[in-house]
Amino acid sequence: MRGMARFIEPVRIIAVVLIALAIGFVITALVSKEPVQAYTALLTGPLPRISFENGFEIKNINRFGNWLEESTTLILLGLAVSIVFRARQFSLGAEGQMLLGALMTAIIALKLSLPFPAHMLLALATAMMIGFLWGLVPGLLKAYLSVDEIVSTLMLNVIALQLFDLLLFNWLRDPAAGFVGTAPFPTSAVLPLLIPGTRVSLMTVLMLIAVVVVWFLMARTPFGFELKMLGANRKFAEYGGINTKRVIALSMAASGILAGLAGAHLSMGLLKRLTINLSPGLGFEGIVVALLARNDPRWVLLAGLFYGYLRTGAQIMERSSDVTREVVLIIQAIIILLITAERLFPFVQEWVQALRGRREMAVEGG
Amino acid sequence: MSLEVVLQSIFSAAFIATVIRVATPLILPAMGGLLSELGGVINIALEGIMLAAAFTGVIVSGFAPQWFPGAPAWSYAWLGALAGVLVGMAMGWLIAFFHLELKTDIILTGLAMNILASGATVFLMFSFTGDKGSTSTLASARLPSLQIPFVNNIPVLGTLLNGENGTGYNVMSYLAFVLVAVIGVFLYRMPAGAHLRATGEMPDAAQSVGIDIRRVRYQALVASGFCAALGGLYLSMGYLSIFQANMTAGRGFIALAVIYLGNRNPVGALIAALIFGAASALGTRLGTMAIPPQIVEMIPPAVTIAALIIYNIRRRARINAAARRFQEQVEAGATAPASSS
Numbered sequence: 001m002r003g004m005a006r007f008i009e010p011v012r013i014i015a016v017v018l019i020a021l022a023i024g025f026v027i028t029a030l031v032s033k034e035p036v037q038a039y040t041a042l043l044t045g046p047l048p049r050i051s052f053e054n055g056f057e058i059k060n061i062n063r064f065g066n067w068l069e070e071s072t073t074l075i076l077l078g079l080a081v082s083i084v085f086r087a088r089q090f091s092l093g094a095e096g097q098m099l100l101g102a103l104m105t106a107i108i109a110l111k112l113s114l115p116f117p118a119h120m121l122l123a124l125a126t127a128m129m130i131g132f133l134w135g136l137v138p139g140l141l142k143a144y145l146s147v148d149e150i151v152s153t154l155m156l157n158v159i160a161l162q163l164f165d166l167l168l169f170n171w172l173r174d175p176a177a178g179f180v181g182t183a184p185f186p187t188s189a190v191l192p193l194l195i196p197g198t199r200v201s202l203m204t205v206l207m208l209i210a211v212v213v214v215w216f217l218m219a220r221t222p223f224g225f226e227l228k229m230l231g232a233n234r235k236f237a238e239y240g241g242i243n244t245k246r247v248i249a250l251s252m253a254a255s256g257i258l259a260g261l262a263g264a265h266l267s268m269g270l271l272k273r274l275t276i277n278l279s280p281g282l283g284f285e286g287i288v289v290a291l292l293a294r295n296d297p298r299w300v301l302l303a304g305l306f307y308g309y310l311r312t313g314a315q316i317m318e319r320s321s322d323v324t325r326e327v328v329l330i331i332q333a334i335i336i337l338l339i340t341a342e343r344l345f346p347f348v349q350e351w352v353q354a355l356r357g358r359r360e361m362a363v364e365g366g
Numbered sequence: 367m368s369l370e371v372v373l374q375s376i377f378s379a380a381f382i383a384t385v386i387r388v389a390t391p392l393i394l395p396a397m398g399g400l401l402s403e404l405g406g407v408i409n410i411a412l413e414g415i416m417l418a419a420a421f422t423g424v425i426v427s428g429f430a431p432q433w434f435p436g437a438p439a440w441s442y443a444w445l446g447a448l449a450g451v452l453v454g455m456a457m458g459w460l461i462a463f464f465h466l467e468l469k470t471d472i473i474l475t476g477l478a479m480n481i482l483a484s485g486a487t488v489f490l491m492f493s494f495t496g497d498k499g500s501t502s503t504l505a506s507a508r509l510p511s512l513q514i515p516f517v518n519n520i521p522v523l524g525t526l527l528n529g530e531n532g533t534g535y536n537v538m539s540y541l542a543f544v545l546v547a548v549i550g551v552f553l554y555r556m557p558a559g560a561h562l563r564a565t566g567e568m569p570d571a572a573q574s575v576g577i578d579i580r581r582v583r584y585q586a587l588v589a590s591g592f593c594a595a596l597g598g599l600y601l602s603m604g605y606l607s608i609f610q611a612n613m614t615a616g617r618g619f620i621a622l623a624v625i626y627l628g629n630r631n632p633v634g635a636l637i638a639a640l641i642f643g644a645a646s647a648l649g650t651r652l653g654t655m656a657i658p659p660q661i662v663e664m665i666p667p668a669v670t671i672a673a674l675i676i677y678n679i680r681r682r683a684r685i686n687a688a689a690r691r692f693q694e695q696v697e698a699g700a701t702a703p704a705s706s707s
Contacts, residue, residue, distance in 0.1 A: 031493045090473050146682075147674045150410070150473070151626050154619050155667035166660035281484070287477060324492045329485025336478035341468035 012345070013292065016338040017306075024331040028323050038321035042328075045316030046309050063316060065198020069270055071308030072200075072207045073262050077286025078304050079214045080258035082295040085287075086218065087251045088231040089142065093153030094259040095283025096160030097134045101127035101263030103164050106172055106182055106274040109189035109267075119188040124206075124264055131260020132253045134160065139252030143245035149252070157283070168274060181275035191269040201269040203261075208301075210258060215297040217254075227251055259283070288332055291339060307332075375651055379525035386539055387529065389643030390604070391416070391597045391614075393542040395621035396628070396635045397549050398593025402458075403625055404553065405586030406566035406579075407465065410476035413618025414483030415457045415591050416598030419450035421487040423599045424609040425494055426450070428506035443507035447599050454595025455588050457483070462587040466580055480618075488611050500610040508607040509599065511536045538600035543636075545593065550632040562586060594618065623670045629677070642666045 021043075029035035046067040049059040058064075077094050084091040108123040138156060141147035174183035191201035218224035226247045229237040238244050262282070267274055289307050293299035310332075314325035338344060375381060395412040402409040427446025430437060434445065457479055464470045492498050513534030518524045528534045553559035564572040565582045573579050597617070602609045620642055627641070628634030645666045649659035 027489075031489075141671070141675065145675055145678045147671070147678055148626070150408075151623055151674065152671055155623055155670050158616065158620070158667040159664050162660040162664045166658050169660075170658060284477060284481070287474075288481075291474060324489055324498060326485040326488040326492075329481050330489065333478040333482035333485065336474055336481070337464055337470060340470040340474045340478075341464060342470070344468050347468055 009294070013339060016335060019338060020331045020334040023334055024327055027330060028327055032321065032323045034321055038317050038323040041320045042313040042317040046312040061195065061197045063312065065195055065200050067308050067312045068200045068204055069198070070311050071305045072204045073265050073282060074285060074289050074308050075207050075300055075304030076210060076258050076262035076265065077282060078289030078293060078300040079210055079297055080255040080262070081286045081290035082293060082297060082300055083214065083227070083255045084251050085290055086231050086295040087227045087247065089149055089248060089251055091135070091138060091149050091153045091252045091255060093135060093138055093156055093252070094255065094286050095279060095281070096157035097131040097256040097259035098263035098279060098283055099160050099164045100134050101131045101260030102267040102274060102278055103167060104130045105264045105267045109185040110172060110182060114188060116188045120191065120268070123189050123268060124261070127260040127264035128257045131256035135256020136249060136253040139249035143248040165276065168276060172274060179275065182273045184273045185268065189268065190272050199270055203265040203269045206261070210261070211297050211301050218297060223250070288336055291336060376648065379522045380530050381647060383525055383529045384647040385640055385643045386535060388646045389639045390539045390542045391600050391617050392621055392624055392639040392642055393546065393636055394597030394600065395594040395618050396624040396639055397545050397632065398590035399621050399625050400630065400632060400635055401549065401562065401593070402586045402590040403630060404566045405562050405583050406569055407472055407583045407587055409461065409587060409590045410473060410622065411457065411461060411479035412594045412621050413614050413616065414480035415454045415594040416601065416614045416618050417487055418457060418483040419454045419595035419598035420602035420613060421491065421609050422453045423447055423450035424501050424504065424506040424602045424607070427603065428501065428504040443509050443603060446507055446603060447509060450599045451592055451595045454591040454598070458587040458591025459584070462584045466583060484612065491609065498611065501608055506607045507603065509537055509603045512540055536600065536604040538596060538604050541596060546632045546636045553632065623667065627670045627673050641669070
């Protein structure tokens with residue numbers, strides 16, 4: 001029966017995703033004149049087209065690249081969230097940590113002059129470090145002063161955003177640019193490209209390494225065990241001798257490292273500069289990825305790829321039809337709701353049974 | 367601009383008027399969040415509910431001429447407001463349903479609602495008006511401002527009572543203050559309010575004396591949706607009559623901070639909201655003095671964190687002191703001669 005239970009969970013998640021996609025299709029059909037075409041673009045857009053007309057050729061590689069780029073950011077954020085959520089610490093600070101990570105890379109890239117690998121590596125290292133620190137603060141506050149992490153991380157997000165804007169407007173801004181942003185980063189501080197024609201960079205490789213590292217951390221180290229115990233029951237973990245205060249603080253700090261790296265991806269990999277409105281709530285989308293993956297790093301990889309696929313598909317759908325890409329947000333919300341509904345299937349069962357019972361009574365009575 | 371001029375502009379009736387105007391969309395959702403938080407079901411979807419209500423109000427009042435051809439022109443705004451409030455209450459109900467019946471996690475449910483509102487408003491805005499950024503092409507209605515007669519000629523009082531340009535504060539601002547009073551009375555003077563607080567503080571004890579905590583929580587979440595909707599309606603129908611994508615700009619989350627900074631009671635939340643409003647208003651005024659507005663905007667969140675820290679330190683000190691006193695009592699009782707058995 002245990003094997004059966006492990007099998008049910010992925011099936012449930014896939015079922016929920018299919019239901020959400022179906023509802024999304026219904027919504028699309030209600031507002032679009034060409035729903036099938038729109039939804040096809042959504043579901044198949046990001047795939048590269050392989051043609052054999054002039055020999056082996058791959059077209060639309062940039063769309064495929066978009067998929068990988070989006071997924072890389074989302075997987076890093078998903079990993080960040082999965083660490084804290086596994087310990088049942090509701091730190092929502094990924095957004096702020098990401099912004100500060102990007103800010104740090106801009107400072108290193110634009111204010112220092114170093115040769116290639118050193119410059120880039122320093123930028124990455126400082127991004128991870130500032131993410132660590134910005135995660136450590138609410139971690140310590142929660143661990144030693146019982147300050148609720150939801151409020152503290154939300155407030156730190158606000159402070160991080162203000163700090164970002166402050167330094168961008170007053171120190172890092174490029175007056176020559178036509179918009180509010182920095183000058184482009186020097187090539188010594190930019191992530192090297194992996195797939196020509198796209199913006200897929202070294203960060204994708206780093207992301208894969210991060211998945212393995214986080215998996216190893218959670219599954220094979222004492223810290224991972226402590227995280228799991230803390231998430232299951234804090235008092236029990238303390239009774240078992242775990243220093244829960246240290247674990248709480250470190251879990252949020254570790255999460256910050258990954259969020260900072262995600263910020264570095266945005267600034268050094270995708271945009272190669274800094275702009276305002278760097279992230280439209282990506283930190284929260286990381287929560288969806290972690291949720292879909294049930295906080296397991298291996299599933300975070302798949303969930304991030306799936307989610308990046310949806311987002312890229314939605315952008316393509318928007319360009320090629322009359323449906324806006326926000327429909328993907330609606331699908332996202334439905335997925336979250338249905339997946340966290342622990343009692344969803346029993347509820348549906350009871351409802352069906354009640355209907356059947358009423359029908360039987362009607363038959364008997366009539 | 368010199369320091370003198372800036373200080374003069376701060377300590378003025380116009381500044382207070384600005385603060386009231388800016389704090390209103392914080393007070394209203396904070397009241398809603400307060401009700402749900404005291405009931406034990408924190409509602410982090412205040413942001414999404416505000417957004418959804420703001421959008422609904424604009425759309426309904428803008429299309430009211432077509433949808434309700436017989437209605438008089440002055441009713442469009444109120445129809446929009448009614449629709450917005452209903453949407454807010456429905457979202458509150460949905461959160462309650464998913465959390466209480468289907469056992470979803472309350473934080474994730476609120477998050478889903480925020481994402482849903484963010485996506486659905488832009489999606490529908492595009493469907494209704496063909497514009498993804500704002501409803502500038504739609505002629506939606508404004509909620510009226512209440513002007514107090516006769517005082518406009520009095521120098522300071524006029525600005526204080528009737529706002530910066532003498533046309534009066536919006537009805538929603540008055541409603542916000544009234545709501546604080548009403549909720550204060552409800553929480554601390556009415557049995558239903560005591561039940562709500564009991565449900566949040568000690569649900570098992572409350573249940574054992576017969577309080578239906580499930581119903582109380584449903585009502586708390588629906589009420590929080592109502593209040594948050596009022597806040598959203600103020601944004602899109604108070605002084606402007608337009609909806610812009612993501613126009614709430616994090617106010618729903620600031621409202622959560624307001625609740626905690628105000629120590630989870632209505633008057634405290636009101637003061638905290640005014641503090642946040644003052645920081646915003648201050649930011650623009652200090653901006654002319656080469657103090658970056660971002661620094662000023664950082665002050666309220668930092669103050670919130672500091673307040674939480676101080677609150678927790680004091681709470682811990684109080685608990686430790688009480689524990690020590692109890693320990694001393696036990697020891698004193700133990701050294702007293704034992705009663706003969």
